[in-house]
Amino acid sequence: MSVVLGLVVPGLPHPLLAPQASSHWAAIRAAYDRAARLVQAAIEQQGADLLVLYSTQWVSVIGHQVQADPEPVWTHVDPEFHALGSMPYRLRMDAPYAHAYAAAARERGLSCRTVAYPGFPIDTGTVVALSLLDPQRRLAATTTSCNMYADRGETVVLGKAARDAIEAGGRRAIVVAVTSLSARQHVRPVEPEDDHIASPKDEEWNRKLLEILGEGRLEDVSQLARTVAHQAHADSKMKAFWWLSAVMDQGNRLRGEVLGYGPVWGTGAAVVALTPAQTAQGQHEFDEDSVERYRGDHEVLDSSPETPPGPPASAPPVPPAPAPAPRPAAPAKGPAKGIDVAAAPRPVGAYPHARRVGELLYLSGIGPRDPKDDSIPGGPIRDAEGKPLAYDIKAQTRACIENVRRVLEGSGSSLDRVLDVTAFLVDMDRDFAGYNEVYAEFFASVGATRTTLAVRALPTPIAVELKIIASAGPV
Amino acid sequence: MANQSGKIVAGFLAPHPPHLVYAENPPQNEPRSEGGWEVLRWGYQRVRDSLAALDFDTIIVHSPHWKTTTGTHVLALPRFASLSVDPIFPNLFRYRYDLQVDVELARAIIEEGRRDGLVVQPMENPDFRVDYGTITSCHLARPQWDKPIVGLSSSRSAFYFSNEVGQEEMLALGRATRRAVEQSGRRVVLLASNSLSHRHFTAEPAVPEDMSAERPYSFNQYQWDMHVIELMRQGRCAQLLDEMPDFIEQATSECKDGSLTWMLGALEVPDWPATVHAYGTVIGTGNAVVEWRAP
Numbered sequence: 001m002s003v004v005l006g007l008v009v010p011g012l013p014h015p016l017l018a019p020q021a022s023s024h025w026a027a028i029r030a031a032y033d034r035a036a037r038l039v040q041a042a043i044e045q046q047g048a049d050l051l052v053l054y055s056t057q058w059v060s061v062i063g064h065q066v067q068a069d070p071e072p073v074w075t076h077v078d079p080e081f082h083a084l085g086s087m088p089y090r091l092r093m094d095a096p097y098a099h100a101y102a103a104a105a106r107e108r109g110l111s112c113r114t115v116a117y118p119g120f121p122i123d124t125g126t127v128v129a130l131s132l133l134d135p136q137r138r139l140a141a142t143t144t145s146c147n148m149y150a151d152r153g154e155t156v157v158l159g160k161a162a163r164d165a166i167e168a169g170g171r172r173a174i175v176v177a178v179t180s181l182s183a184r185q186h187v188r189p190v191e192p193e194d195d196h197i198a199s200p201k202d203e204e205w206n207r208k209l210l211e212i213l214g215e216g217r218l219e220d221v222s223q224l225a226r227t228v229a230h231q232a233h234a235d236s237k238m239k240a241f242w243w244l245s246a247v248m249d250q251g252n253r254l255r256g257e258v259l260g261y262g263p264v265w266g267t268g269a270a271v272v273a274l275t276p277a278q279t280a281q282g283q284h285e286f287d288e289d290s291v292e293r294y295r296g297d298h299e300v301l302d303s304s305p306e307t308p309p310g311p312p313a314s315a316p317p318v319p320p321a322p323a324p325a326p327r328p329a330a331p332a333k334g335p336a337k338g339i340d341v342a343a344a345p346r347p348v349g350a351y352p353h354a355r356r357v358g359e360l361l362y363l364s365g366i367g368p369r370d371p372k373d374d375s376i377p378g379g380p381i382r383d384a385e386g387k388p389l390a391y392d393i394k395a396q397t398r399a400c401i402e403n404v405r406r407v408l409e410g411s412g413s414s415l416d417r418v419l420d421v422t423a424f425l426v427d428m429d430r431d432f433a434g435y436n437e438v439y440a441e442f443f444a445s446v447g448a449t450r451t452t453l454a455v456r457a458l459p460t461p462i463a464v465e466l467k468i469i470a471s472a473g474p475v
Numbered sequence: 476m477a478n479q480s481g482k483i484v485a486g487f488l489a490p491h492p493p494h495l496v497y498a499e500n501p502p503q504n505e506p507r508s509e510g511g512w513e514v515l516r517w518g519y520q521r522v523r524d525s526l527a528a529l530d531f532d533t534i535i536v537h538s539p540h541w542k543t544t545t546g547t548h549v550l551a552l553p554r555f556a557s558l559s560v561d562p563i564f565p566n567l568f569r570y571r572y573d574l575q576v577d578v579e580l581a582r583a584i585i586e587e588g589r590r591d592g593l594v595v596q597p598m599e600n601p602d603f604r605v606d607y608g609t610i611t612s613c614h615l616a617r618p619q620w621d622k623p624i625v626g627l628s629s630s631r632s633a634f635y636f637s638n639e640v641g642q643e644e645m646l647a648l649g650r651a652t653r654r655a656v657e658q659s660g661r662r663v664v665l666l667a668s669n670s671l672s673h674r675h676f677t678a679e680p681a682v683p684e685d686m687s688a689e690r691p692y693s694f695n696q697y698q699w700d701m702h703v704i705e706l707m708r709q710g711r712c713a714q715l716l717d718e719m720p721d722f723i724e725q726a727t728s729e730c731k732d733g734s735l736t737w738m739l740g741a742l743e744v745p746d747w748p749a750t751v752h753a754y755g756t757v758i759g760t761g762n763a764v765v766e767w768r769a770p
Contacts, residue, residue, distance in 0.1 A: 061563050061675045061758075075602045079628070080543050082600040111678050117565045119558040121604065145562075149677055185544040187635055188594055265545075 002166045003173050003276065004046040006248050007035055008213070008240075009133065010269035011057050011125025011178045014192075016132055017084040022192035024262045031260020031271035032132040038273055039133050042174055050094055050171045051134060051141035052101070052162055054243045055178040056236040057125035060145035063111025064158055067143045068098035069120060078124045080185075081265075087127050094140035100169060101142065105161035107342050109294040110154065112161070125178035133176065143178075144243070146236050152225070153291040155239045159246025160292070164342060166247075175247045179240035181206040181268035184233035190266075198233070198266030205232040206268035210261055213272050216254035218245045235267070244274075250290060253277055292343045293410040341410030344403055345369040348459050353407045359473035361413050365424070365465045367458065368399035371406070380461035381426065389461075393434040396464050401442050404466055413470045415442060421450040422467040428454035431463055481656045484531050486665035486738045487522055488707075488765040490729075491540065491611035492757035493561045493568035495519065498684055501618060505569040511684025518753020518764035519615045525766055526617055526664065533577040534617060534624045535584075535652060536666040539732030540608030541628040544635070546594025547648055549581045550626035552601060561607045567683060572610050577623040580659050584625060587651035587658075593644065594630075595651075612668040622664075627652075629732040638720035638731060645733035646716075649740020656741075667738035671703055671722075672696035672761035673729035679758065692759030699726035700754065700761035707749040707765055712739050729760070742767055 010028065014021070019029035042048035058065070076087040098114050105112035126143040134141070144162070147154065166173045182202030190196075197203040205228050212221050222245035225238035248254065255277040261270045338352020339361075347353065347364065354363045368377055378395030382388050405415050421443070425431050432452070443450075458465050496504050498511040541548070553576055561568035581597070588595035609626045627648070633641025656663045674696060680688040691697035699722055706715040716739060723731040730736065739745065745767050752764040 058562065061677060062679045063677060077600050077603045079541055079603075079606065080545065080548075082548075082598050082603055083596075086600060086602040115565050117560055117569060119560050119569065120565055121560055121562050123562070147677070149675075184635065187544060187546070187632065189545060 002163065002171065003175055003248050004048050005038060005042045005174045006218070006244055006254070006274035007133070007174065007176045008244065008270060008272040009035060009129050009176060009178055010180050010264055010267065010271070011055060011123070011128055012180070012264045012267060012269065013078050013081050013084055013087065013124055013128050014264050016087065016128045018192070022195055024195045025192065025264060027262050028260055028264060028269045028271065029132075034259045035271050035273060036133050036135070039174055040138070043138055047172050048174050049139065050097060050166070050173040051130070051139045051176060052166070052173050052247070053126055053129060053141060053143040053176045053178055054146065054240050055123050055125040055129070055143055056146045056240055057123040057178065058143065058145040060147050061149070063113065064105060064147050064150070065145040066098045066102045066112065066114050067093055067120070067122065068095045068114035069093055069116040069118070070095045072120060072122055074119060074122065076122065076124065076127050087124070087131070089122070089127050089131065091122070091130055092137045092140050093142050097140070097165060097169060097171065098142040100165040101162055104164035104168070104342070105158055107164070107340065108157045108161050108292065110157055110161065112158070129176055129178045139174070146239055150239060151296070152242050154294050154296055155242040156246040156291050157294040159243040162243070162247045163249065175244060177240035177244040179238070180235040181209055181270050182233050183235035183267050186266040195263045195265060197263045197268055202232045202268055206261065206270065210258050210270060210272070213274070214256045214258045216256035216274060216277065217252040218248060218254055218256070218274055219250050219252050221245070222250070248274065248276070292406070293341060295412055339411045341407045343371055343410060344406045345371045345374065354411045356411065356472055359471055361408070361411050361470045361472045363404065363407055363468040363470070365467050366400060366404045366407060367460060367462045367465045368396040368403065369460065369462070370399065371403070376460070376462055381463050382461045391463060393431040393463055394438050396462060397435045397438040400464050400466055401438070404468055408468070408470055411472065413472045416446055417471040417475045418443070418446055418448040418468055419471055419475070420469040421448050423450065423452040424455045424458060424465045424467070425452065426455060426458060426463050435464055481659045481661045481663065482769065483653060483656055483665060483741060484529055484662050484769050485525065486667065486742050486767045487616060488735060488738070488763055489522065489612040489616050489666040489668055490670045490762040490764070491538065491608040491668045492670070492760070492762060493564050493607055493611050494683065494757050496570065496611055496614055497567040501614065503571045503614070506567055508684050509682070511686055512689070512755060512757060515753045515755040515757070515762055515764060521752040522616050522764060522766065523618070525768070529664065531662040531664045532622065533580055533661050534613060534622050534664050534666060535580070535627065536609050536612055536624055536668055537627040537629065537734040537737045538606055538608035538612065538668045539629045539729055539734055541606040541626065542631060543628040544631045546596060547588065547630045548596055548598045548628040549585055550576050550605065550624070551578055551581045551585070551597030551599050552576060553578050555603065555605050557604050559605065559607045559610045568607055568611070570607070570610055570614070572605065572620070574605065574613070574620055575623040577625050577661070580655060580661055580663075581625045583655035583659055584627070584652050587655040588648055591647050591651050593647055593651065608668045612666045616666055627737070629734065633723070633731045633733065638723050641731065641733055642716065642719055642736050645736040646740035649737045652737070652741045653743070665738045665741055667734035669732065669734040670729040670760045670762045671700045672726040674727040674759060676759040689756055690759070691756050691761060696726050696761055699728070700763065704751055704754060704763050704765070708751055710746050710748040712745045715739070716744065742769070
């Protein structure tokens with residue numbers, strides 16, 4: 001189990017700097033202290049060795065940023081709540097993990113970089129969360145920025161990248177979303193003891209979300225994000241829940257516990273613990289698509305007409321402009337890049353999973369290897385000494401087609417847009433019938449053309465490989 | 476303080492992309508560049524020339540990157556010195572600053588604002604790190620750092636209520652600022668640290684100063700910027716304020732943070748032509764360097 005504990009915590013400094021000033025802030029501090037005990041238990045009982053944070057208070061523009069300074073040191077002052085005092089810190093960051101995380105994000109198509117600059121202004125939320133959850137700095141950590149333009153797809157993919165790096169490193173992580181529920185603050189001073197949720201509508205939604213989180217239904221909360229952001233003053237459109245659910249495998253199979261909830265300067269501050277479990281809620285109430293690879297607007301620097309730069313918006317009230325000069329021809333584009341899909345088995349040579357030309361996708365030969373561990377579903381066809389083994393052609397064919405699906409979906413297409421299939425079998429006489437039966441399950445209604453060839457061998461001990469041409473546009 | 480002898484001698488739209496400091500390679504900034512964004516920097520050179528010819532005591536700067544929700548906050552200790560690292564572009568801006576604050580004028584602005592019912596409060600924590608917007612605009616306008624400043628935060632009312640409410644609050648803060656200046660006996664320069672259109676690209680060229688990648692984010696943003704600048708050039712700031720909520724919505728304008736509106740309020744909504752020193756884009760956002768010399 002790569003993620004042993006998930007936490008939702010608020011990022012305003014009051015529970016750290018002034019818990020005594022208000023019973024509300026003291027209650028959140030008490031909840032934070034309970035969460036800290038869960039962190040200690042996860043270290044001692046489950047071998048947790050890493051804290052991974054996403055903070056809505058660290059805003060980024062150029063993709064996402066991941067903190068990789070091994071020991072950031074500063075005396076931080078919150079720009080709004082400077083009167084509460086200063087926050088001296090000496091943090092412990094896991095630079096190798098941060099680099100792996102950023103690399104995994106780039107692998108999934110995101111713009112992502114690490115930062116490691118002396119004096120970098122680590123945000124209040126990160127400082128508060130690390131100070132209260134792990135005051136002894138037993139765990140190395142890292143923290144992630146919240147891109148101001150990121151949509152659900154981008155943030156979900158970022159969460160998956162965090163998980164990729166956790167799994168690839170064999171880590172046992174505690175993942176933390178530093179976010180308020182509602183984020184509306186008081187615009188006029190209030191007495192600390194009179195603190196309250198700034199809006200009744202926010203209060204209503206906060207309680208609804210906590211009810212769902214208390215049932216461990218994190219992915220349901222993630223999929224409610226747009227609705228909540230539309231109806232209440234959600235913190236950063238609830239992006240932190242997109243990230244947290246993705247890094248916790250986008251499921252509802254969690255045990256949820258609300259450790260505390262209350263107002264902090266008008267915002268809805270909640271401390272929630274989410275523990276992986278097998279017996280809790282399993283089904284999603286909602287059904288938004290998952291996204292494996294980001295294909296958004298980070299290529300906007302390419303000024304070719306095929307990539308219009310921005311959303312349509314109204315023009316200012318100016319008189320009609322003279323007819324524009326003819327648009328100059330777009331500069332010649334460089335060579336197209338191949339597409340690699342993190343969710344598909346790694347190539348065994350110097351080739352991408354796919355390459356797009358116009359609306360057409362050309363896939364490299366795709367075999368049945370399991371992307372997680374390179375094992376072969378249905379078994380290999382020979383052992384290490386070359387001795388033949390029994391294998392299941394149906395299982396291999398099914399796994400092969402699932403890998404094709406992963407590459408297609410990671411490239412902006414899908415199985416139902418396959419145009420042409422070339423299939424390679426190492427034993428036509430033995431395997432054709434089983435292969436043909438499974439093939440029909442997936443492709444009978446697609447209408448793709450197909451050629452099946454017998455070959456002497458394939459590069460790994462597999463019995464079947466598929467070569468695909470598909471449409472990346474409509475069919 | 477003297478009475479009724481102070482004056483705002485000029486106001487500048489002085490946007491704060493840290494790229495411009497990075498491109499200039501001043502000794503205070505650690506990263507080195509090969510230039511870039513020259514047109515905007517040439518415009519700032521004209522601002523420096525204007526200020527060199529002006530007799531003034533203090534710079535008041537309103538920055539969108541000191542974001543506050545409970546009203547406006549004002550730097551209110553005599554000196555701040557530290558390292559400013561831009562959290563968004565740390566690769567470009569890591570700047571050592573050492574600045575003086577005109578605390579007397581800062582407190583006068585607080586008092587005048589409160590007199591009008593605004594929430595205005597002093598920032599008196601000595602560990603406070605001044606935001607990079609303030610640092611950038613001040614450096615670009617007056618790199619000598621030889622004049623004390625008053626730093627004003629950006630109140631988030633426009634984000635909590637509406638653009639119209641935010642504008643009204645900023646106009647009121649501008650009027651309060653003017654009264655405080657007049658009562659102070661100071662000769663004061665205003666810096667409104669706002670970009671115009673403000674949708675960024677979310678990717679950066681491998682070399683940040685690669686100007687072949689620099690252009691407006693969209694034609695719509697460019698049209699709006701030109702329209703707004705034309706209103707400034709024609710001295711039609713009342714119309715500009717009327718259209719400001721639409722500009723903010725439709726061009727994702729950073730003027731939502733209130734710096735320009737505050738300054739126009741302090742200048743009593745100029746009806747005389749402004750001097751446009753430069754326009755250019757920085758990672759797709761529209762930036763104009765504009766001067767209103769007081770008549």
